[in-house]
Amino acid sequence: MFRPVRGMKDLYGPDMAKYSYVIKNASKVAKVYGYSMISTPIVEYTEVFQRSIGDDTDVVSKEMYTFMDKGGELITLRPEGTAGIMRAIATGSLAQRMPVKLMYYGEMFRYDRPQKGRYRQFHQLGAEHVGEKSPYTDVMTILLTSDILSSLKIQDCKIMINSLGDDETRKEYVDAVVQYLSQHEGRLSADSKARLRKNPLRILDSKDATDIEICFAAPRLKSCFTSEAGRYFDKVCELLERSNQRYEIDNFLVRGLDYYSHTVFEIKSPHERDSIGGGGRYDKLLKTLGGPDVSGIGFAFGVERLMQLVKDDSLPPRTKKAAVIPVSEKENDAAMAICVQLHNYGIVTEFFHIGTMGKKMQTADKMGCDLALIIGENECAGDYITVKYMYDDINKKKEQTIDKNKMVEFLKYNL
Ligand code: AMP
Numbered sequence: 001m002f003r004p005v006r007g008m009k010d011l012y013g014p015d016m017a018k019y020s021y022v023i024k025n026a027s028k029v030a031k032v033y034g035y036s037m038i039s040t041p042i043v044e045y046t047e048v049f050q051r052s053i054g055d056d057t058d059v060v061s062k063e064m065y066t067f068m069d070k071g072g073e074l075i076t077l078r079p080e081g082t083a084g085i086m087r088a089i090a091t092g093s094l095a096q097r098m099p100v101k102l103m104y105y106g107e108m109f110r111y112d113r114p115q116k117g118r119y120r121q122f123h124q125l126g127a128e129h130v131g132e133k134s135p136y137t138d139v140m141t142i143l144l145t146s147d148i149l150s151s152l153k154i155q156d157c158k159i160m161i162n163s164l165g166d167d168e169t170r171k172e173y174v175d176a177v178v179q180y181l182s183q184h185e186g187r188l189s190a191d192s193k194a195r196l197r198k199n200p201l202r203i204l205d206s207k208d209a210t211d212i213e214i215c216f217a218a219p220r221l222k223s224c225f226t227s228e229a230g231r232y233f234d235k236v237c238e239l240l241e242r243s244n245q246r247y248e249i250d251n252f253l254v255r256g257l258d259y260y261s262h263t264v265f266e267i268k269s270p271h272e273r274d275s276i277g278g279g280g281r282y283d284k285l286l287k288t289l290g291g292p293d294v295s296g297i298g299f300a301f302g303v304e305r306l307m308q309l310v311k312d313d314s315l316p317p318r319t320k321k322a323a324v325i326p327v328s329e330k331e332n333d334a335a336m337a338i339c340v341q342l343h344n345y346g347i348v349t350e351f352f353h354i355g356t357m358g359k360k361m362q363t364a365d366k367m368g369c370d371l372a373l374i375i376g377e378n379e380c381a382g383d384y385i386t387v388k389y390m391y392d393d394i395n396k397k398k399e400q401t402i403d404k405n406k407m408v409e410f411l412k413y414n415l
Helices: 013-032 046-053 058-062 082-091 093-097 135-151 167-182 190-198 200-205 209-216 227-242 303-309 329-344 357-366 377-381 404-414
Strands: 043-045 065-068 074-077 100-109 121-130 158-163 260-268 277-282 296-302 322-326 349-351 371-375 384-389 399-403
Touching: 013 100, 013 121, 013 135, 013 303, 043 046, 043 082, 046 058, 046 074, 046 082, 082 093, 082 100, 082 121, 082 296, 093 100, 121 135, 121 303, 135 158, 135 227, 135 260, 135 277, 135 296, 158 227, 167 190, 167 200, 190 200, 200 209, 227 260, 260 296, 296 303, 322 329, 322 357, 329 349, 329 371, 329 377, 329 404, 371 377, 371 404, 377 384, 384 404, 399 404
Parallel strands: 322 349, 322 371
Antiparallel strands: 043 074, 065 074, 100 121, 121 296, 158 260, 260 277, 277 296, 371 384, 384 399
């Protein structure tokens, strides 16, 4: 027997209902903030990710699904959404329409060790606001993430924020961190030792207990802020407070990817070990991919992690539906015509015409139909239709006849 590829899974039934609920609500909120939807290809040339995310990051160095296509081109299944969107802006007409606010959702691929809440194929939904650099834009973006959570009735999440400052801040800080951590190199985890020369800031969000202990006394980014970077971050915090948005500053939040500068943030839930979403500002990303030299800010939520936090009773009620059931083969044509008529009125209707009457009723019941329209000889000839109630306990097995001309009205009212 075949199985899905390790770390990948099929999505259907109640999980699909939850997935659609998450996407629908998040898109609605993003629309209120002025975002429009973008969909980019699932594959990009590998260089798009190498150049934007950075060669030394975990995502690029370990986790990408990269392969040669039949034309000999090196392509990669997207591990995240931002790089592809920046490539789309740089290569299409969007660059002439700055600022742009784009929302997306879809499959992402990372060759990571599968475990609870961590898949090799998963979904993200996110947004990018490109062409405006200001603390107001940053805060508006953070408020959007918070409103998405509220729209899904997800509570108790914490928004952690930090600033990576500007180029100058970062250079100075990297030197300070390397100098400090070099003194403790012998005790660092193997992963962190390897990162010390390549991507030292990542050591600051290591999950290893000794790394955490060492990092506790590491220099703080704040100490390297240029005055402009400091002012920018102070204004972000002030605006969050003015908006009554709760947040916490996490001095060690650096995010995994190379492209961030200034504001970065992550959303954590007490019910999930890893973050449920994260984002930040990027100053050089678009230019790196051949676009204009403008800054942007964006975020992505992991859809599976949001789904985990959505309560079943937050979902909209199940759509009720009707079954059209001919009594015998002779009534099949007439019954199908009724079913088609109901579809045209947008009434959710299924047609059951195979097997005995008992079997047809049983299948309709199994498929979750609420009402059955029984089409027999008399119904075909006369002006009425027999309706059987299926689900409602009080009305179970109740039967009634209705006027054929009032059928649509009756179903609209009773379903
Ligand atoms: P990142 O940009 O790596 O922080 O990813 C943003 C969000 O995507 C995370 O906060 C997770 O919710 C989700 N995510 C990242 N990697 C995975 C994965 N392998 N499986 C499921 N969700 C993931």
